[in-house]
Amino acid sequence: MKVAILGYGNLGKGVESAIRQNADMELVAFFTRRDPESLKTQTPGVPVYNVKDIAAHKDEIDILILCGGSATDLPEQTPEYAKYVNVIDSFDTHARIPEHFANVDKVAKENGKVALISCGWDPGMFSLNRLYANCILPEGNDYTFWGKGVSQGHSDAIRRVEGVKNGKQYTIPVDSALESVRNGENPELTTRQKHTRECFVVAEDGADKAKIEETIKNMPNYFSDYDTTVNFISEEELMANHSGIPHGGFVFRTGVTGINKEHKHVIEYSLKLDSNPEFTASVICAYARAVVRMQKEGLTGCKTVFDVAPAYLSPLSADEIRAHLL
Amino acid sequence: MKVAILGYGNLGKGVESAIRQNADMELVAFFTRRDPESLKTQTPGVPVYNVKDIAAHKDEIDILILCGGSATDLPEQTPEYAKYVNVIDSFDTHARIPEHFANVDKVAKENGKVALISCGWDPGMFSLNRLYANCILPEGNDYTFWGKGVSQGHSDAIRRVEGVKNGKQYTIPVDSALESVRNGENPELTTRQKHTRECFVVAEDGADKAKIEETIKNMPNYFSDYDTTVNFISEEELMANHSGIPHGGFVFRTGVTGINKEHKHVIEYSLKLDSNPEFTASVICAYARAVVRMQKEGLTGCKTVFDVAPAYLSPLSADEIRAHLL
Numbered sequence: 001m002k003v004a005i006l007g008y009g010n011l012g013k014g015v016e017s018a019i020r021q022n023a024d025m026e027l028v029a030f031f032t033r034r035d036p037e038s039l040k041t042q043t044p045g046v047p048v049y050n051v052k053d054i055a056a057h058k059d060e061i062d063i064l065i066l067c068g069g070s071a072t073d074l075p076e077q078t079p080e081y082a083k084y085v086n087v088i089d090s091f092d093t094h095a096r097i098p099e100h101f102a103n104v105d106k107v108a109k110e111n112g113k114v115a116l117i118s119c120g121w122d123p124g125m126f127s128l129n130r131l132y133a134n135c136i137l138p139e140g141n142d143y144t145f146w147g148k149g150v151s152q153g154h155s156d157a158i159r160r161v162e163g164v165k166n167g168k169q170y171t172i173p174v175d176s177a178l179e180s181v182r183n184g185e186n187p188e189l190t191t192r193q194k195h196t197r198e199c200f201v202v203a204e205d206g207a208d209k210a211k212i213e214e215t216i217k218n219m220p221n222y223f224s225d226y227d228t229t230v231n232f233i234s235e236e237e238l239m240a241n242h243s244g245i246p247h248g249g250f251v252f253r254t255g256v257t258g259i260n261k262e263h264k265h266v267i268e269y270s271l272k273l274d275s276n277p278e279f280t281a282s283v284i285c286a287y288a289r290a291v292v293r294m295q296k297e298g299l300t301g302c303k304t305v306f307d308v309a310p311a312y313l314s315p316l317s318a319d320e321i322r323a324h325l326l
Numbered sequence: 327m328k329v330a331i332l333g334y335g336n337l338g339k340g341v342e343s344a345i346r347q348n349a350d351m352e353l354v355a356f357f358t359r360r361d362p363e364s365l366k367t368q369t370p371g372v373p374v375y376n377v378k379d380i381a382a383h384k385d386e387i388d389i390l391i392l393c394g395g396s397a398t399d400l401p402e403q404t405p406e407y408a409k410y411v412n413v414i415d416s417f418d419t420h421a422r423i424p425e426h427f428a429n430v431d432k433v434a435k436e437n438g439k440v441a442l443i444s445c446g447w448d449p450g451m452f453s454l455n456r457l458y459a460n461c462i463l464p465e466g467n468d469y470t471f472w473g474k475g476v477s478q479g480h481s482d483a484i485r486r487v488e489g490v491k492n493g494k495q496y497t498i499p500v501d502s503a504l505e506s507v508r509n510g511e512n513p514e515l516t517t518r519q520k521h522t523r524e525c526f527v528v529a530e531d532g533a534d535k536a537k538i539e540e541t542i543k544n545m546p547n548y549f550s551d552y553d554t555t556v557n558f559i560s561e562e563e564l565m566a567n568h569s570g571i572p573h574g575g576f577v578f579r580t581g582v583t584g585i586n587k588e589h590k591h592v593i594e595y596s597l598k599l600d601s602n603p604e605f606t607a608s609v610i611c612a613y614a615r616a617v618v619r620m621q622k623e624g625l626t627g628c629k630t631v632f633d634v635a636p637a638y639l640s641p642l643s644a645d646e647i648r649a650h651l652l
Contacts, residue, residue: 023465040586098649118652125458127652129595130634132451134651135612136605138347180395241376257345257608259368262599264609269455272510274589279462282583282591286461306637306647308575310454314353321632325422325460326444326453 001292002060003285004029004085006051006066006077008039014281015065016042022285024315047164058084058141062292066090074117075100082108082115082302086291088284091121097123105302109150114295116303119281119287121271122146126251128268128305133253137265140255143181145173145194149247149276157222158199162206166235166242170198170244173250181252184264197228200242202235240316247276286313327618328386329611330355330411332377332403333393334365336571340607341391342368348444348611352642354386384410388618391610392416401426408434408441408628413490414619416446423449440621442629445613446606447597447646448472452577454631455595459579461553464589467583469507471491471499471520473574475602483548484525487541489533492561494568496524507578510590523554525566528561573602612639 003025005012009142012030019027027046032039036048049057066077066089074091081087082104091100097118108115120125130142151171157169177194180187187193199216203209207219217223227233233241249272257263273279287305290312294303314321329351331338347351352403353372358365362374375383380390392415400417407413408430417426423444432439444450448470448573456468477497483494503520506513513519525542529535539556543549559567574597583589599605613631616638620629640647 005510014583018583021583021586033639070523094652097652098645101648123652125462126459130651131636131640131647132454132612135615135636135641136451136608138641184600216403257340257347257601259346264409265600265605265606266596266598268594268596270592270594272508272592272594274451274591275583278589279591280585286458289461304652306644306652307635309633309635310457310461311632314457315461315464318632319424321457322427323629325456326420326423326449326632 001025001289002028002062003288004031004053004057004059004061004064006031006064006081009067010277011040011281012065012067014275014278015284015318017066017278018285021282022289022315025233025285030055030117031064055080055084056319061085062086062188063212063288065288072154075103078115078117079103079107082113083111084113086114086295088116088119088288088291090124090280090284091118091122092120094123098280101302101304109301112300114291114299114301114303115307116287116291116308118304119284121273121283122249124280124305125271126249126269129251129267130253131306133251133255133267133269137253137257137267139261140253140265141186143189143252143254144249145178145252146249147171147173147195147247149249149273150245151197153198154197154222157219158201158216161219163204163209163212164201165204166202166238168200168238170200172196172198178250181254182268184254184266184268186254191225192227195226197223197226199228199230200233200238201230202238203232204207204278244274244275246274248272248277290314327351327615328354328388329614330357330383330387330390331382331393332357332407333399334358334367335393336603337607338391338393339368339609340601340604341393342428343604344607344611347403347608348489348615348641350412350615351611355383357390363577379405379411385413389614391614404441404443405429405433408439409437410439412440412621414442414445414614416450416581416610417444417604418446418449420449427628427630435627437622438626440617440625440627440629442613442617442631442634444630445601445610447609448575449451449555450606450609450631451596451597452575455593456579457632459581459593459595463540463579463583463593465587466579466591467512470575470582471504471576471578472575473497473499473521473573475575475599476568476571480523480525480548483545484527484542487545489530489535489538489540490527491530491563492528493593494526494564496526498522498524504576508592508594510580510592512580517551518553521552523549523552525554525556526559526564527556528564529558570600571602573605574598613642615639 030048063086154169250270253267356374389412480495576596579593
């Protein structure tokens, strides 16, 4: 299976290493909007092309993995490149998924390609678990918690505060809320009761730390609805202890069964990830395999994780997975 | 969707109540090997027929849910009734799944039906989670723990011991083993380190309790490889506190990613179930919906949970699940 990568940020680098863990996949090209000469990858033998040349290389590629951002890159790129090759993206702007789906579906169908959008863990594996659990327990409640992990958006917000040199923000689920859900108590939880936010901030020399802390804690949308902790640390400490990109979270479905709805059930799915982009890349690689297979079987159009039978994800044969994993 | 039930034990009763929680499903018939007159169901308006009359009623049924046992019922019933109608079973003898699949697949294909085997939570949801997690993290370790829950086989084994009037056995995962796996320590665990077994035993009047306890604890295959606790209680206490059929468990995949495999990840799926048969029935009902849809689309043959795209399980449209669950 010949795989190409567009975009060489954290996600593109994650895909590069994930491909090495899948023996049936071969990385055949990188595409970039930068000068191809400037891109120093971890896989020197693989050519780097300018993104404008994708059409010229389409016959060398079974699938193009799009590693751009959801705000401006993917809404343009996914429908554009589905003209030439099978594509997969991690589009994560939940509210705009129907629109993105429609745009990509049209192009993919017209060109006989399969495109899979919104792949990763949320959207992705968390969505799948919400769907399965809702179908199994039609009467019940859903809970999703995120963390402990780094929120890029909140870290960016901290860094925009006057007097802040650098910063990192962790989203942390509240243990007592997790326990209450896990015990089947079906709590009604406010935003504040579900997550806390912990900030590690490097202040500029001479900055007013009290004012920075107050500004962060009262920032609407980002922090004001949460119990937020602000820790001032040195740049060295930030680099040494907070340079990773861990994340994770929990998806719960609690529900009832029985003639008198007398029995309670709790379904829980959780992820604890040292590297958010590398895990996302690993999910994408498994679904890239599925996309290529589905297109070979004659399917076309836009798909999501909901449309993919799990057997398509595995390098093993149907006989093998039935014998060893069922 | 017109659904019929064959077999009215715990699982059949669970399916009867689960159908009420799915507005697009209608229970149209019970089938039994007993005298139909003798079957007192919770749904008096629905007819009870002898199992011999299934062929005569085939046009009234979209799917027949087989609620018999895996030892002798299902190997006969699933291929037999796939001649007439779509069927679904919970065949759980892992080692014999390939053989059962082949038998059912042949008949279902010859007769244009879809049959789904081995549905429930293990095999079923646990298998699915093993598959997904193995595809996402190709380099890693799998761990499955069962419980806390009632093992029917081990409870039966206790009741066969001389001097035992009644008994119930709980399989309990060892907390420290769960924690070690959850922390990504990749422990190598013996049988004894993974689960303990707790027995509640009602002794016959005048029975030798010390001998009963020794016999249970040393029973090969069932108890001798485990740390087993034996509690003697009264019949009243057994009925009052141990008449439920709870179960559950945990499926973990721990693995690594990164150019130098430097990042660890933990995927965990767990179930906490007040009623094992009712939850199994709830999974079966969701997959029954998928089976009927797949057959209407022209598919035939034997399927497992691995072959079913998740969207087929939901009563919602593809647009709705993309908009609300992705």
